[in-house]
Amino acid sequence: xxxxxxxxxxxxxxxxxxxxxxxxxxxxxxxxxxxxxxxxxxxxxxxxxxxxxxxxxxxxxxxxxxxxxxxxxxxxxxxxxxxxxxxxxxxxxxxxxxxxxxxxxxxxxxxxxxxxxxxxxxxxxxxxxxxxxxxxxxxxxxxxxxxxxxxxxxxxxxxxxxxxxxxxxxxxxxxxxxxxxxxxxxxxxxxxxxxxxxxxxxxxxxxxxxxxxxxxxxxxxxxxxxxxxxxxxxxxxxxxxxxxxxxxxxxxxxxxxxxxxxxxxxxx
Numbered sequence: 001x002x003x004x005x006x007x008x009x010x011x012x013x014x015x016x017x018x019x020x021x022x023x024x025x026x027x028x029x030x031x032x033x034x035x036x037x038x039x040x041x042x043x044x045x046x047x048x049x050x051x052x053x054x055x056x057x058x059x060x061x062x063x064x065x066x067x068x069x070x071x072x073x074x075x076x077x078x079x080x081x082x083x084x085x086x087x088x089x090x091x092x093x094x095x096x097x098x099x100x101x102x103x104x105x106x107x108x109x110x111x112x113x114x115x116x117x118x119x120x121x122x123x124x125x126x127x128x129x130x131x132x133x134x135x136x137x138x139x140x141x142x143x144x145x146x147x148x149x150x151x152x153x154x155x156x157x158x159x160x161x162x163x164x165x166x167x168x169x170x171x172x173x174x175x176x177x178x179x180x181x182x183x184x185x186x187x188x189x190x191x192x193x194x195x196x197x198x199x200x201x202x203x204x205x206x207x208x209x210x211x212x213x214x215x216x217x218x219x220x221x222x223x224x225x226x227x228x229x230x231x232x233x234x235x236x237x238x239x240x241x242x243x244x245x246x247x248x249x250x251x252x253x254x255x256x257x258x259x260x261x262x263x264x265x266x267x268x
Contacts, residue, residue: 020109024084026054047204053258056241062088064190068156069097076155081162082107085118099123104145108134154186192262231265238263
């Protein structure tokens with residue numbers, strides 16, 4: 001089952017950059033517009049390693065979902081801030097381990113909505129759905145997710161690069177708490193975001209924010225770790241993204257770690 005809504009006309013604009021499409025450009029994708037490419041090039045000029053952060057985050061998603069579907073035994077996933085389809089999307093990773101897994105994707109980018117069918121190719125045993133919603137609308141997200149997920153059972157919630165899109169005055173920490181409160185005990189939250197620990201990264205984000213209608217907010221590692229307060233941290237805790245349970249051997253991290261951190265917490 002899928003949940004689709006036609007986005008408002010003012011969200012269909014392509015003459016201003018959107019974070020999901022800029023991220024797609026940085027990952028070498030084709031689902032972006034000139035405004036997104038221009039913003040991406042502005043970031044690359046100030047911080048050439050930004051594409052590494054994008055790749056680190058996608059790799060973390062795959063490792064976290066493999067952990068959740070495998071070791072943790074999670075069979076339901078709520079992916080908020082989905083972004084554009086690429087390799088190893090949440091349902092692909094989860095259903096590779098457990099074909100019966102059920103996944104709900106949430107995003108508010110109309111281009112992601114256009115590509116939703118690519119995200120809804122579930123195994124026969126499982127299910128995929130797409131909800132067109134803003135991360136701030138937690139009530140609607142939970143209500144529509146409940147059409148696909150059994151919220152009385154544990155869920156793996158992923159929030160990758162999405163909390164940085166909310167300013168402090170909106171209290172994104174409370175938003176994460178509200179989402180976690182709606183999930184059953186034994187659920188997990190996987191979260192990743194960029195930190196303010198690199199001067200060049202800070203300047204790159206400032207350059208991006210000068211052109212973007214929705215600025216990105218870098219924070220210190222401790223403030224990002226605070227999103228998982230009240231949860232039981234999975235080892236190794238909140239660490240540099242490339243260092244969270246890296247794959248062994250040649251596929252493990254070889255480049256210097258990016259100024260981004262990631263972690264996974266379990267709801268008691």
